[in-house]
Amino acid sequence: TKFEEGQVVRGVIGLDGGSTSSKAVLVDHETGDVLYKAYTLSKGNPIRDTKDILTEIKGYVESFGATLECTGFGATGYAANVLEESVKADVNIVETVAHMMSAVRYVPHADVVCDIGGQDIKVLFLAENKEGTRDVRDFRLSNQCSAGNGMLLQAMADQFGVHLHDYADTAFGADLSPKFSYGCAVFLDADRVNFQKEGFTAQEMLSGLAKVLPKNVWQYVVQVPRLAEFGRVFVLQGGTQRNLAAVKAQVDYIEERVPNAEVVVHPHTGEAGAIGAAMETRRVVRRKGSSTFIGLEQAINLGYTTRNDESTVCHFCPNECSRTFIDTKTPDGRTSRYISGFSCEKGTVESKDALKVLAKERNEIRRQYPNLVDEESRLAFKKFYEPVPLPKSGASKKDVRVRRKMFFRVARRMVNRGFTRSYADLSNIKIGMPRVMNLYSCAPFFRHYFDSVGLPKENLVWSPPTTEEMWVEGGRYGSIDPCYPSKVIQAHMHELLFHAHTDEKRKRGPLDYIYYPCITHIPSFLNNVMDTAACPIVAGSPLVTKASFTKEVNFFEREGIDYVDDAVSFTEPNLLKKRMFATWGARLGITEDESDWAVEQGFVALRRFDEIQEERGKAIIEQMEREDRVAILVIGRPYHNDPGLNHGIPDEFQVLGYPVLSIRSIPKDPVWLKRRMRGLADPLDLNDVWPENFSANSVQKVWAARFAAFHPNIAVLDLSSFKCGHDAPTYGLIDRIVKTAKAPYSALHDLDANKPGGSIQIRVKTYSYKLKMVEEQLKDESHLRTELARRVAEKRLELLRRMEHQSAQAMPAR
Structure with a gap:
């Protein structure tokens, strides 16, 4: 855009700071139109790159004799964190959201955004929200291999002596093209050598390479063959889309697979991220009415120093991250330090004292924004209920006498008899149990069962929560299923055998028994379900685990431990009493009366466990309603409460200021639920949504999604x-529920042993942006309701006064 001499240009600057280059745009403060685009190769320091690019933008405007008034500054990409601190950027926006905002600016009805840069590929799947705009619903990143992107095409063109700008013209001159492998650059290069030997020309080779790009995007990164399920409007952006040969290959690929596809190339392909940062900055500044940016002149003249040496290495954990300290100093004398290159929050500080302050701050955040998933995971294995003491020997006890009669009839008669006691001394008995699977929901029963029969609470020994170290050390006894939670049981059993049992201080060992029951059915709060069955992999895991530790060497026998894996079902209390006595009567020397009493106390503990969590959940939900805020409801299976299985993802949201709820923490009081789930005769009946509801944990996930909707x-x-396998049928159900309600939703369906830290951070930041928008909408709606109530009250008062005035005038004078 050209400017008039003397014109004051009011604009917002958005910057996309990458590791190899930085892009920036100047957009009009009022209209959001792009006024100028700037690009620079990275010089290895985000501060220097930013100073250079801001100087270019300012110089361009002033070259016309105009003046630039920067009303706001926002950043995305690699440089965003340091710029948020050093120049007080108004916006630090995650790349996925930036690219989404840029796409919908030009294509409001976009369903899919495909951003292909020089070194990465991002594919965003969008969905309509309650406001009628678009949100990032899911995305895929090329986070393992970057083959098949812009840099590959450029490198191949260089090998053939073709300038990148001439790539498309050269490729379009080919009459045919060889078929390259997709995915790995090594295989692609091997194909290139073979095709050259076969006599293919440069034009034909470049044409064939361009056709690899959509395969890499959709078959290697996205890994979903049916493109039509994502929608029909595709937006192509990123610097690689300047290559028309790459664009044509993608358009052909998409149109072959999506009927009536609409494929749009972004008008500013290379600057899409910067435009998204600018759009969000403009929105934030206009909403607040002010900017936090230190100003264009101050940013350009910002002084800085960087340090990366032995003194900056972080020694707070074994990773020993090599950090970089960036110290900035503004012209007004203000200084700040930004630390980069760390892999965890400990790397954000420089001393032990600062680490203590950080820990104190985190604890304060935890207090303000509770994480009930974490609380539930710890409470389940603690003693939180004091069982009613066993009756004395001979105390009156009601019982049923059963007598068989002729013709297969049975006679039952209520009788009173004396309670039998063993007074067994269990102070020297120790029982180990693994902290795994459905014990995350049933552990209170077993904890308080053993407590009731007289086992000291410290003599019930649980394995600790799952850690990476535990898995590496103990997960080597043979895979039993692709499901990581079932594989990690081995590590817990290893911990009990070779750490708890051999504890030199004898606090946790030696163990007499390891108890891991086959839990076939678990408690359920829902009504009219087909069954309350546990996953068969989970139910059978005690037997498979036993086989893993006895197939070559019987480790239990060698260590003198009795491994107990008897089956139990929580849906049949009387059968459960029989099973528990059959398992523990002789082993602990207790009577059947004592065991039955303990089972009843175990059920009381389970109910109290639910009550504690529901009380906490009710308080949080009602607080969110009063304050127009949002809480995160984690819907997972009970063992996803294990921090080693959920990879600390709920904690990431807690730190951002969102309370975290578990399924158990949602109040199940029908009256309370009916006020929130209007129109349902029974809010705890799910048959109208999912009649085949036999899997207890799966149906509870679907119900929780319905509550959130x-x-x-x-x-x-x-x-x-x-x-x-048991969660797979719920994916479509939950997706339809939240889509219909347009409820905020994010899913991670591929949790495994590996913790993809970078991908998790991007997902958390992407979803937290959506949640911020939801909270803004809630506050706006609340303000409108308050304003409407105020105006109605004023109007009512005005009408009353008018009626009083008219009545006074109508009264005859005395």
Whole structure:
């Protein structure tokens, strides 16, 4: 855009700071139109790159004799964190959201955004929200291999002596093209050598390479063969889309697979991220009415120093991250330090004292924004209920006498008899149990069962929560299923055998028994379900685990431990009493009366466990309703409460200021639910949504998603482990529920042993942006309701006064 001499240009600057280059745009403060685009190769320091690019933008405007008034500054990409601190950027926006905002600026009805840069590929799947605009619903990143992107095409063109700008013209001159492998650059280069030997020309080779690009995007990165399920409007952006040969290959690929596809190339392909940062900055500044940016002149004249040496290495954990300290100093004398290159929050500080302050701050955040998933995971294995003491020997006890009669009839008669006691001394008995699977929901029963029969609470020994170190050390006894939660049981059993049992201080060992029951059915709060069955992999895992530790060497026998894996079902209390006595009567020397009493106390503990969590959940939900805020509802299976299985993802949202709820923490009081799930005769009946509801944990996930769909203050975080067969049928159900309600929703369905830290951070930041928008909408709606109520009250008062005045005038004078 050209400017007039003397013109004051009011604009917002958005910057996309990458590791190899930086792009920036100047957009009009009022209209959002792009006024100028700038590009620079990275010089290895985000501060220097930013100073250079801001100088270019300012110089361009002033070259016309105009003046630039920068009303706001926002950043995305690699440089965003340091710029948020050093120049007080108004916006630090995650790349996925930036590219989404840029795409919908020009294509409001976009369904899919495909951004292909020089070194990465991002594919965003969009969905309509309650406001009628678009949100990032899911995305895929090329986070393992960057083959098949812009840099590959450029490198191949260089090998053939073709300038990148001439790539398309050269490729379009080919009459045919060889078929390259997709995915790996090594295979692609091997194909290139073979095709050259076969006599293919440069034009034909470049044409064939361009056709590899869409395969890499959709078959290697996205890994979903049916493109039509994502929608029909595709937006292509990123610097690689300047190559028309790459664009044509993608358009052909998409149109072959999506009927009536609409493929749009972004008008500013290379600057899409910067435009998104500018759009969000403009929105934020206009909403607040002010900017936090230190100013264009101050940013250009910002002084800085960087340091990366032995003194900056972080020694707070074994990773020993090599950090970089960036110290900035503004012309007004203000200084700040930004630390980069760390892999965890400990790297953000420089001393032990600062680490203590950080820990104190985190604890304060935890207090303000509770994480009930974490609380539930710890409470389940603690003693939180004091069982009613066993009756004395001979105390009156009601019982049923059963007598068989002729013709297969049975006679039952109520009798009173004396309670039998053994007074067994269990002080020297120790029982180990693994902290795994459905014990995350049933552990209170077993904890308080053993407590009731007289086992000291410290003599019930649980394995610790799952850690990476535990898995590496103990997960080597043979894979039993693709599901990571079932594989990690081995590590817990290893911990009990070779750490707890051999504890030199004898606090945790030696163990007499390791108890891992086959839990076939678990408690359920829902009505009219087909069954309350546990996953068969989970139910059978005690037997498979036993086989893993006895197939070559019987480790239990060698260590003198009795491994107990008897089956139990929580849906049949009387059968459960028989099973528990059959398992523990002789082993502990207790009577059947004592065991039955302990089972009843175990059920009381389970109910109290639910009550504690529901009380906490109710308080949080009602607080969110009063304050127009959002809480995260984690819907997962019970063992996703294990921090080693959920990879600390709920904690990431807690740190950002969002309370975290579990399924158990949602109040189940029908009266309370009916006020929030309006129109349902029975809010705890799910047959109208999913009649085949035989899997207890799966149906509870679907119910929780339905609850969230009714509640504007609840956002869903759906966690599922890789290859989970029982969760798979719920994906479509939950997706339809939240789509219909347009409820905020994010899913991670491939949790495994590996923790993809970078990908998790991007997902958390992407979803947190959506949640911020939801909270803004809630506050706006609340303000409108308050304003409407105020105006109605004023109008009512005005009408009353008018009626009083008219009545006074109508009265005859005395």
